[in-house]
Amino acid sequence: MKVNELAKSLAVTPDTVRFYTRNGFLSPNRNPLNGYKIYSKQDQQRLSFIISARQLGFSVDEIAHILTEADKGHSACSLVREIIEQKLIETEQQFQQTLALRNRLKMAIEDWQDKPDKEPTSEMICHLIEGFSAEH
Numbered sequence: 479m480k481v482n483e484l485a486k487s488l489a490v491t492p493d494t495v496r497f498y499t500r501n502g503f504l505s506p507n508r509n510p511l512n513g514y515k516i517y518s519k520q521d522q523q524r525l526s527f528i529i530s531a532r533q534l535g536f537s538v539d540e541i542a543h544i545l546t547e548a549d550k551g552h553s554a555c556s557l558v559r560e561i562i563e564q565k566l567i568e569t570e571q572q573f574q575q576t577l578a579l580r581n582r583l584k585m586a587i588e589d590w591q592d593k594p595d596k597e598p599t600s601e602m603i604c605h606l607i608e609g610f611s612a613e614h
Contacts, residue, residue: 484517488525498528501538503545535565586610 485492498504499515504524506515524545531541540561547554590606602608 479517479522480514481517484522484525487522488529490525490529495525498525501542503528503542534562535569536561 479487481492481495485495495504495517499506504517504521506517506521508514509516527545528541531544536544544554544557544561547557586606589610593606593609596602596605598604
């Protein structure tokens with residue numbers, strides 16, 4: 479199948495197919511008559527895997543590592559588990575940081591509700607932020 483056909487079969491753009499081809503994830507053959515790249519069922523399967531992995535937050539480098547292991551005939555499942563467990567830890571940390579920021583923003587809104595706007599001075603740019611930082 480051609481680039482457009484592969485893209486359509488997996489609901490991605492042709493540029494997505496080209497990106498993963500350029501990066502060596504897909505290995506199409508060339509049609510000797512017209513030079514078009516022809517993708518196989520294996521390419522379609524690999525691209526489907528890549529799309530699923532990207533939806534789980536795997537990076538391009540992580541996917542490359544997983545595919546390299548699979549291409550060597552090794553099970554990549556333990557590597558996938560290791561990566562996803564680390565991603566969950568990182569995501570949880572980011573979530574907690576986002577919650578803390580959300581709480582600070584709510585506190586700022588509440589704190590600034592009745593404070594007036596002030597012109598900047600040589601010692602102050604915006605008393606709302608400067609006062610908030612000092613107080614909290």
